[in-house]
Amino acid sequence: xxxxxxxxxxxxxxxxxxxxxxxxxxxxxxxxxxxxxxxxxxxxxxxxxxxxxxxxxxxxxxxxxxxxxxxxxxxxxxxxxxxxxxxxxxxxxxxxxxxxxxxxxxxxxxxxxxxxxxxxxxxxxxxxxxxxxxxxxxxxxxxxxxxxxxxxxxxxxxxxxxxxxxxxxxxxxxxxxxxxxxxxxxxxxxxxxxxxxxxxxxxxxxxxxxxxxxxxxxxxxxxxxxxxxxxxxxxxxxxxxxxxxxxxxxxxxxxxxxxxxxxxxxxxxxxxxxxxxxxxxxxxxxxxxxxxxxxxxxxxxxxxxxxxxxxxxxxxxxxxxxxxxx
Numbered sequence: 001x002x003x004x005x006x007x008x009x010x011x012x013x014x015x016x017x018x019x020x021x022x023x024x025x026x027x028x029x030x031x032x033x034x035x036x037x038x039x040x041x042x043x044x045x046x047x048x049x050x051x052x053x054x055x056x057x058x059x060x061x062x063x064x065x066x067x068x069x070x071x072x073x074x075x076x077x078x079x080x081x082x083x084x085x086x087x088x089x090x091x092x093x094x095x096x097x098x099x100x101x102x103x104x105x106x107x108x109x110x111x112x113x114x115x116x117x118x119x120x121x122x123x124x125x126x127x128x129x130x131x132x133x134x135x136x137x138x139x140x141x142x143x144x145x146x147x148x149x150x151x152x153x154x155x156x157x158x159x160x161x162x163x164x165x166x167x168x169x170x171x172x173x174x175x176x177x178x179x180x181x182x183x184x185x186x187x188x189x190x191x192x193x194x195x196x197x198x199x200x201x202x203x204x205x206x207x208x209x210x211x212x213x214x215x216x217x218x219x220x221x222x223x224x225x226x227x228x229x230x231x232x233x234x235x236x237x238x239x240x241x242x243x244x245x246x247x248x249x250x251x252x253x254x255x256x257x258x259x260x261x262x263x264x265x266x267x268x269x270x271x272x273x274x275x276x277x278x279x280x281x282x283x284x285x286x287x288x289x290x291x292x293x294x295x296x297x298x299x300x301x302x303x304x305x306x307x308x309x310x311x312x313x314x315x316x317x318x319x320x321x322x323x324x325x326x
Contacts, residue, residue: 010034012066014031014065015066015067017049018071018072019041019070021074022174022176022179023113023174025178052097052101059101063106063107065109066110067102068229068233069095069098069111072094072095073087073091074180081141081276084143091148092150095154103162108163109166110155110164111229112151113229114149114168116170116218116245117138117145118137118149118170119132120135121279122135126247126284126286128287129285132241140276140278152168169228169244170242172218172243172244173188173218173220174222175220175222175307176303176306177306179310181314189307196256197265197308197315200267204267207267207269208271209253211275211277213251213256213271214251214277214280215252216249216251217250217282218249219246221296223298227294242289243285244286244289245286246286246300249282252277257269259304262301262305262308263308
């Protein structure tokens with residue numbers, strides 16, 4: 001965590017779209033913990049972000065001073081590969097409605113949450129912001145990446161034409177409290193956490209993991225992401241896209257071993273090489289953000305232990321898991 005020069009009054013009306021998700025809820029926690037008293041949210045059953053008229057009416061009524069676009073259809077390799085139409089269509093609608101609605105409401109400041117998957121599959125490492133659109137995307141999450149690239153370019157176009165200050169940030173792989181532990185739709189870390197826990201409960205001698213285990217990944221605790229977002233807001237950052245990450249990586253195999261140790265699973269980890277690996281390596285260059293004065297603070301081991309505690313506290317609501325088996 002890093003301190004910034006506060007340029008935003010504590011009574012600023014800040015609308016966080018997607019507050020029920022892992023990212024949005026973390027940003028709401030960080031804002032309220034920082035003393036912001038006018039944080040605006042809207043539950044999904046009262047505001048459909050895919051409905052342009054509803055979003056425009058809501059923003060024109062509330063007229064927020066600042067918007068955080070943390071709402072998105074998200075998921076891991078399996079979800080992205082099997083439902084590309086949903087990921088492309090819904091994310092295009094959400095971001096277009098929020099960006100255009102903000103302009104119509106007179107909101108000139110916004111933070112748009114992109115994703116590190118926007119970068120080419122085989123671009124040089126670590127990945128700099130200017131590598132965007134320099135090569136083909138990873139096929140397994142192409143639809144989601146294209147939607148996020150469209151959101152970035154939409155923000156840039158509105159800044160050029162309407163003199164807004166819509167900033168786009170690219171977080172690396174995220175994890176933490178309020179994550180999605182669904183085995184079909186979740187990302188690699190929460191899926192591994194749940195599957196390892198279940199293997200331990202059943203007493204399985206082996207745990208099969210998709211892919212070779214060799215791909216390298218970077219993981220950022222969602223509370224660190226939230227802190228970085230508030231840091232940029234308070235600093236009134238208005239420059240180009242920014243990567244947000246730790247600058248550290250490990251293999252999926254190493255991640256699986258770390259999770260097994262934290263969960264207490266002692267069986268053998270078996271890698272199914274017939275399943276896709278996804279992008280071979282994805283490490284962000286976080287030099288631009290570091291130069292502004294922000295660095296991540298939560299270590300991966302501590303973060304996973306906190307996330308496992310969150311999983312245990314909430315697993316009674318997850319499909320196929322009973323609370324009595326801990």
